[in-house]
Amino acid sequence: TGSAHKKKVILITGASSGIGAATARQLAQEGHTVVLGARRQERLDELVSEIESDGGTAAGVSLDVTARHSVQEAVTYAAETFGRLDVLINNAGIMPLSPLEQSHVDEWDSMIDVNIRGVLHGIAAAQPVMREQKSGHIVTLASTGAHEVLPTAAVYCATKYAAWAISEGLRIESEPWLRVTTITPGVTESELADSISDPEAREAMQEYRSNALPATEIARSISYAINAGGDVNEIIVRPTTQR
Ligand code: NDP
Numbered sequence: 001t002g003s004a005h006k007k008k009v010i011l012i013t014g015a016s017s018g019i020g021a022a023t024a025r026q027l028a029q030e031g032h033t034v035v036l037g038a039r040r041q042e043r044l045d046e047l048v049s050e051i052e053s054d055g056g057t058a059a060g061v062s063l064d065v066t067a068r069h070s071v072q073e074a075v076t077y078a079a080e081t082f083g084r085l086d087v088l089i090n091n092a093g094i095m096p097l098s099p100l101e102q103s104h105v106d107e108w109d110s111m112i113d114v115n116i117r118g119v120l121h122g123i124a125a126a127q128p129v130m131r132e133q134k135s136g137h138i139v140t141l142a143s144t145g146a147h148e149v150l151p152t153a154a155v156y157c158a159t160k161y162a163a164w165a166i167s168e169g170l171r172i173e174s175e176p177w178l179r180v181t182t183i184t185p186g187v188t189e190s191e192l193a194d195s196i197s198d199p200e201a202r203e204a205m206q207e208y209r210s211n212a213l214p215a216t217e218i219a220r221s222i223s224y225a226i227n228a229g230g231d232v233n234e235i236i237v238r239p240t241t242q243r
Contacts, residue, residue: 008137008226009082011035011074013065013122014092016043018190019141022215023089023222028056030223035078037063038092065092065118068125075125084133087226088126090119090140090163097152097205098198107197108155115159119166130178137179139222140167144186144238150208152201171233179232181225186238187212211241 010027014020016038024034028051036044036058044060051058061077064070079085094114096107119140130136145157146164164182171180189212196202217237225232 006086007031007033008086009033009035009078009084010087010089010226011037011078011085011126012089012091013037013063013071013074013118015047015060016040018192019185019188019215019218019222020089020091021047022219023091024058025051026216026219026223027226028058029054030227031056032226033057033082034059035074035082036060037065037074039064063092065121066113068121071118071121072125075122075129079129085126085129086133086135087137087139088122089222090122090138090167092118093141093192094195095153095156095192096195096197097156097201098196099152099200100154102198104198111155111159115156116162116166119163123166123170134177136177137181137226138167138170139181139183139225140164142167142182142184142234144184144236144242146182146184147236152198152204168233171231181222181232182234183218183222183225184234184236185213185218185221186236186242188218189214211239213237213239 010032012020012024015024015036024036028034038044041062048058048060061074063074098104140163142164143160146160149157167182187209193205193209221235221237
């Protein structure tokens with residue numbers, strides 16, 4: 001059940017930028033095999049080349065977490081290519097913020113599809129492989145927005161409360177061979193805020209996000225949880241300036 005220092009096969013969703021890409025670099029440097037999933041295939045190809053030229057082992061797989069079959073295919077690809085799947089990192093996420101009164105229903109739906117359904121698709125696809133191995137680890141990215149609600153972020157926070165609850169539920173239900181970790185970052189440098197179409201929310205977030213942690217710090221937390229001997233349940237990391 002996840003002994004320390006073992007080299008693992010790790011599938012990362014949303015590995016084409018931000019926290020996912022930083023985590024891929026970190027884990028590959030430690031000798032783990034990383035399978036990188038996202039929609040932007042060129043980004044993944046570049047990152048795979050970079051990791052390989054640094055002596056690591058990586059592969060890219062086209063992935064849309066909103067489609068159950070796509071997540072299933074990525075898990076099958078990782079397990080068949082490298083013989084097993086030790087860790088799934090449910091990292092893909094989007095954050096198109098806006099005040100509720102604007103009724104950006106399509107963006108609400110997208111956040112629900114990526115941030116909640118995406119996590120559930122990952123769990124559903126990885127569980128049978130891990131059950132067969134009698135070993136596995138499912139890491140899910142929540143957010144400090146899983147513990148508090150901010151203006152313009154009601155739906156985003158709702159999806160992160162949900163991701164937190166799903167990860168915690170998995171932990172309390174699962175058999176001892178499954179390790180379950182929730183990673184809860186505060187404001188972190190990435191492309192996450194680029195998806196904000198609402199001008200008001202965009203402006204408010206530029207101020208709020210001006211003191212951000214580098215994505216490598218969150219990558220280090222994820223690495224800690226993966227390499228630890230015990231079951232690391234939740235890590236909350238935020239800039240000291242974030243209350
Ligand atoms: P980025 O926007 O930089 O990265 C998000 C990643 O998710 C991209 O690789 C993107 O790839 C991928 N993604 C988006 N939609 C899909 C989809 N449908 N299928 C597959 N992949 C998808 O943001 P972050 O690195 O910040 O975000 C990573 C996680 O961290 C998210 O869950 C986010 O909510 C969480 N988080 C981030 C914080 C921050 O301040 N940055 C704070 C707290 C939590 P592509 O577009 O190529 O598919």
